[in-house]
Amino acid sequence: MTAVDPEIRIPDPIELDRAEEERLAARFGTAPGSANEYAGFETVGIPDRPPQTEREAEMYSLEEGEMLLNMGPQHPSTHGVMRLVLKIRGEVVTDLDPVLGYLHRGIEKLCENATYTTVLTYVDPMDYMSAMHNEHAPAIAFEKLYGIKAPPRAEYIRALVVELNRVFSHGLMMGFLALDMGGITPILYGFINRDDTVELLASISGQRMLFNFFRVGGVNWDVNDEFINRLSRWRAEVGKAIDDNIALMTQNEIFTQRTKGMGVLTADQAISLGVSGPNLRASGVPFDVRKAHPYSIYPELEFEVITRPEGDTYARYLQRVAEIEQSLHLIDQIVDRMPHGPVQAQVPGIIRPRPGRAFAAIESPRGFYSVYAISDGGPNPYRFRMRDPSFISLQVMPKLMPGHLIADTMAIMASLDPIMGGVDK
Amino acid sequence: MAGGLVRALSDRFPELADTLWTDEDTVEIQVEGSRNVEVLQAVRDDAELGFWWLADAAAVDYGPDRDDPRFEVVYHLFSDRHPAWLRIRARVDRADPRIPTITGLWEGAMFHEREMYDMMGIVFEGNRDLRRIYMSPDYRSFPQRKDFLLPDDAADSAAAGVVPLERPETWDLSRFREGLTSAAAATYPPTAERTGTEQEVEGGETLADQSRPR
Numbered sequence: 133m134t135a136v137d138p139e140i141r142i143p144d145p146i147e148l149d150r151a152e153e154e155r156l157a158a159r160f161g162t163a164p165g166s167a168n169e170y171a172g173f174e175t176v177g178i179p180d181r182p183p184q185t186e187r188e189a190e191m192y193s194l195e196e197g198e199m200l201l202n203m204g205p206q207h208p209s210t211h212g213v214m215r216l217v218l219k220i221r222g223e224v225v226t227d228l229d230p231v232l233g234y235l236h237r238g239i240e241k242l243c244e245n246a247t248y249t250t251v252l253t254y255v256d257p258m259d260y261m262s263a264m265h266n267e268h269a270p271a272i273a274f275e276k277l278y279g280i281k282a283p284p285r286a287e288y289i290r291a292l293v294v295e296l297n298r299v300f301s302h303g304l305m306m307g308f309l310a311l312d313m314g315g316i317t318p319i320l321y322g323f324i325n326r327d328d329t330v331e332l333l334a335s336i337s338g339q340r341m342l343f344n345f346f347r348v349g350g351v352n353w354d355v356n357d358e359f360i361n362r363l364s365r366w367r368a369e370v371g372k373a374i375d376d377n378i379a380l381m382t383q384n385e386i387f388t389q390r391t392k393g394m395g396v397l398t399a400d401q402a403i404s405l406g407v408s409g410p411n412l413r414a415s416g417v418p419f420d421v422r423k424a425h426p427y428s429i430y431p432e433l434e435f436e437v438i439t440r441p442e443g444d445t446y447a448r449y450l451q452r453v454a455e456i457e458q459s460l461h462l463i464d465q466i467v468d469r470m471p472h473g474p475v476q477a478q479v480p481g482i483i484r485p486r487p488g489r490a491f492a493a494i495e496s497p498r499g500f501y502s503v504y505a506i507s508d509g510g511p512n513p514y515r516f517r518m519r520d521p522s523f524i525s526l527q528v529m530p531k532l533m534p535g536h537l538i539a540d541t542m543a544i545m546a547s548l549d550p551i552m553g554g555v556d557k
Numbered sequence: 558m559a560g561g562l563v564r565a566l567s568d569r570f571p572e573l574a575d576t577l578w579t580d581e582d583t584v585e586i587q588v589e590g591s592r593n594v595e596v597l598q599a600v601r602d603d604a605e606l607g608f609w610w611l612a613d614a615a616a617v618d619y620g621p622d623r624d625d626p627r628f629e630v631v632y633h634l635f636s637d638r639h640p641a642w643l644r645i646r647a648r649v650d651r652a653d654p655r656i657p658t659i660t661g662l663w664e665g666a667m668f669h670e671r672e673m674y675d676m677m678g679i680v681f682e683g684n685r686d687l688r689r690i691y692m693s694p695d696y697r698s699f700p701q702r703k704d705f706l707l708p709d710d711a712a713d714s715a716a717a718g719v720v721p722l723e724r725p726e727t728w729d730l731s732r733f734r735e736g737l738t739s740a741a742a743a744t745y746p747p748t749a750e751r752t753g754t755e756q757e758v759e760g761g762e763t764l765a766d767q768s769r770p771r
Contacts, residue, residue, distance in 0.1 A: 179694070181694070184687075184688055184694070185685060185686045185687055185688055186685040186686070187685050187686035188686065188688060232690055232691060233689075233690065233691040233692060233693070236691040236692070238700060240676075240701065241700060241701055276580070276581065403609060403610065404663055404664045404665060405663075405664050405665040406611060406663060406664075406665025406666070406668075407665070419610065424635065424637070425582070425635065425640070425642070488580075490580070490583075491583055491613075491633055491642055491644065493612060493642075500612060502612055502613050502633065504613060504615055504631065504633065506617060515617045515618075517613070517615040517617075517631075519612070519613040519615070523668060524665055524668055524669075526668070527664070527665055527667055527668050556691065557691075
């Protein structure tokens with residue numbers, strides 16, 4: 133053992149504080165410890181350029197007692213890479229500005245430089261929680277452009293895989309909602325369910341996350357015995373993890389206190405703001421593309437469009453729970469009725485549709501997902517447009533969050549279930 | 558399939574009847590850009606049409622090389638009363654890309670219009686939050702226009718890249734909007750500036766040659 137070197141001095145924290153105060157005083161010209169100690173801080177976060185729009189000027193001008201708080205871009209509760217600028221008064225949010233683009237990859241432009249076949253691989257990583265849905269809409273649109281139809285068995289397989297995808301996407305949303313409110317366990321159950329389901333989908337498509345399973349005019353692989361065996365085992369066990377989550381969350385006192393009456397979205401507001409999917413139906417509007425403008429085999433299947441009147445965070449949670457049941461009901465029907473036959477129509481290697489335009493919309497787990505494709509007769513689309521539901525749903529945040537505490541804004545955002553890969557395209 | 562909708566539309570807008578076009582589940586009409594609010598409000602509020610849901614709003618660039626250089630802002634609408642999508646194509650002049658905003662009809666058009674402004678450079682008059690949404694505020698060009706060159710294409714082009722579009726000193730977008738009032742400044746990107754920017758480097762090679770894979 134050596135003696136302590138007398139030269140080494142542990143700094144006194146109070147002295148450090150004092151040094152920091154002096155530094156601030158030198159910068160902002162206030163006396164340390166005075167009432168105006170934090171003068172100068174209110175400009176932190178305001179862009180160093182003149183406001184470009186009316187709304188920006190309104191958002192970034194502060195009244196007495198207000199300050200700006202940056203949340204993100206790497207905040208764990210922002211469901212990806214997004215920055216929220218919160219204007220707060222104490223702990224209460226008074227205004228909010230979402231700043232997007234951190235994940236922007238220019239997928240639309242990439243697709244305009246890809247052949248029709250390869251477009252289906254580019255759209256996968258958009259909304260990475262529902263890759264099957266991302267492929268479904270372009271496949272329908274390109275089939276319309278090219279004037280072919282997928283064989284009936286392919287349509288049944290498509291409906292089967294998108295409903296499987298919907299089950300794990302909604303199951304994960306329950307987990308993320310709890311996680312953003314401080315509960316760790318539901319996300320673990322959500323991932324048990326999700327891992328079982330993606331393993332199942334991997335046994336048919338070969339990949340766990342970005343499936344690349346759809347083709348123009350059909351699907352890549354037929355279902356085999358292996359898949360059917362796994363599916364029946366999965367069907368017997370899938371309810372367990374979801375039921376465990378429901379038992380943890382639905383009647384939980386803390387959970388209900390923090391979600392009931394929070395972030396209420398009225399039906400008129402939701403329609404005007406373009407909110408779709410479960411968020412819209414949780415506000416009482418029975419709009420589901422599978423019923424409203426049926427595609428694929430959905431006219432032949434029985435299911436209900438469930439709505440809830442409340443429109444709050446709790447209703448959006450219950451809406452997902454109810455839609456999981458409907459999806460499982462659909463999966464049972466699809467497996468019972470699946471016809472025999474080919475799974476791929478005759479399509480050339482390089483598809484050159486006649487000049488024209490096609491619009492296709494589907495119901496993804498996050499809502500209304502549509503594709504608008506224009507062909508000029510060449511091997512790649514002249515224009516390829518995707519409307520992502522979570523991108524449009526983000527617009528409601530400045531409407532829902534003012535008046536709530538910072539901690540509750542995270543719960544409200546999780547209940548909208550945005551996926552940044554889709555938001556930023 | 559959509560016969561009722563075609564009849565209703567041609568009764569309501571007889572002057573647009575010759576632009577009507579249908580396919581298996583879509584009915585399409587074309588309007589001038591300045592009429593978009595009027596037509597959209599009519600199809601939304603008309604009891605017989607009732608298109609209450611703005612499904613999509615997107616911009617299409619019919620590039621600078623065509624006989625009729627133009628943008629189109631394409632609206633897709635949904636109604637419970639008709640089994641077809643309604644597509645409204647609003648024509649926008651490419652030299653002066655301005656069109657009225659529809660955020661007064663659907664607030665949710667805000668992000669659509671911000672995206673179109675960011676990607677195509679179409680100015681929506683009356684929109685109170687027309688900022689860039691994906692690219693950073695100091696970004697200067699409009700990446701989804703057909704004359705925006707990707708690095709791959711740039712190696713083969715005379716302009717050899719997107720350099721003249723991305724001058725950092727011109728980041729102030731308000732100046733761009735003021736400039737749009739004169740039609741000459743609005744021809745953006747200026748084509749005269751883009752040609753002849755190929756820079757010679759030592760050995761008689763151009764930058765374009767250097768950027769090719771070897």
